Amino acid sequence: MRSFFRRQLADYVEYHRAPWNCAMHVFGIVLLFLAAVLPLSQWSIAVFGIQTSVATIAAIPVLIYWFLLDFALGAAILGAAIVLLSAAAIIVGQASTAGMWSLTAILIVIGGTSQVIGHQVFERRRPALVDNPVHLLLGPMFVMAKLFIVLGFRRDLAIIIDERPQGPLNSS
Structure with missing residues (x-):
């Protein structure tokens, strides 16, 4: 999976060179x-005697995929997913059904619009997932890789993303 991830990341990067496009993607x-997990957080189910939400169950396959692509990035995304799944649970616990669906729609519009603006205005190129649907799942990995690079980690990914490695790993 590691070589597959590196090839996919290198391809994904070609669609995400403009810094503002990258910011819009974050x-x-x-x-x-x-927005994807919010409606699924409404439904609680028991799995092996443990109460959880359908959102958590739905997230598990993609989280496994991210772990298989790159363990460290997958672990960081798992942490972010836990925060977002927890936020969704809190929102569902506080909002009415209509409020939850309204918020979901707003999140989709704002999130989707930011992606489109990033590509049309800053990148001047259509989204990567139009040419390769697998790129839909690479967005979070790309964002986390950029974060790792900014923090001075993952020189190997900095080379793929075509940035100068930063931080303590830049000793050569």
Whole structure:
């Protein structure tokens, strides 16, 4: 999976060179993930005697996929997913059904619009997932990889993303 991930990331990067497009993706991906799990957080089910939400169950396959692509990035995304799943549970616990659906629609519109603006205005290129639907699942990995690079980790990914490695790993 590691070589597959590196090839996919290198391809994904070609669609995400503009810094403002990348910033729009950070914002958009978080909002779209929350929008995806929010309605599913309404339904609680018992799995092996443990009460959980359908959102958590639905997130498990993609989280496993991200772990298989890159364990460290997958673990970081798991942490972010826990925060977003918890936020969704709190929202569902406080909002009416109509309020939850309204918020979901707003999150989809704002998250999707940020993606479109990022590509049309800043990148001047259509979204990567139009050419390769697998890229839909690479967005969170790309965003987390950029974060790791900014924090001075993952020189191997900095080379793929075509940035200069930063931080303590830049000793050569």
